[in-house]
Amino acid sequence: MRGKIAIAFLPLLFAVHITGAGSMPLADPVEVKSSHEPAWVTFELLNVSPESHVNIQFQNARFVGETRLAKGSNASILPGLHVQGGRLTFTPPPNSLGSGYSRVAFAAPMIFTGKVSGTLEAPAPLVAIINAGWGATTTQGGVFHMVTGSLPPSCTLGCLDGLLCRNQPGAQCYLYDSTFMCCTVCPTGC
DSSP states (O other): OHHHHHHHHHHHHHHHHHHHHHHSOOOOOOOOOOOSSOEEEEEEEEEEOTTOOEEEEEEEEEEOSOOEEOTTOOGGGGGGEEEETTEEEEOOOTTSSOSSOEEEEEEEEEEEEEEEEEEEEOOTTOEEEEEOSSSEEEESSEEEEOBOSOOOTTEEEOTTSTTOOTTSTTOEEEEETTEEEEESSOTTOO
16 A cells, blocks of 8 residues: 555655756755765665666765665565665566565665765656765656755655655655655754
């Protein structure tokens, strides 16, 4: 049911995202200082089907270790995850996902060397939420820029997951810095 809700409202969110992005200037990502310390980046792929193929190419970031699945994830998807340099690819192995749409969550260590941007190639209605803690983005495909300043203290990512902010009770979905976030307090002073 949750997958059907996400699919039903995804075009509306995409239209709101486009309309919002057109009416307010996009914030440039804050420059990240070069670091040799890896940061664990989490990836949440929503609306993944057994036929999905995901390709994420990062600029000014590279993977420095293997991926780890989120707790409770089906270990049979791990062979479908590949990272090399600044590229991540995912193709679900046969019989690793049920029919319909699934959520796939994992993390991988990365090093950032500047303003982080990239491209997501994936079939609609797949959505990717990429979060480095201090830098995050939500994208449905195409070019993305990670918001590398701190998230507002009352906000987390994830409101595209069925339009619910289930991990943050009392939160609502807001568009902030061209990224949808779940916030308990409006980040722009609505």
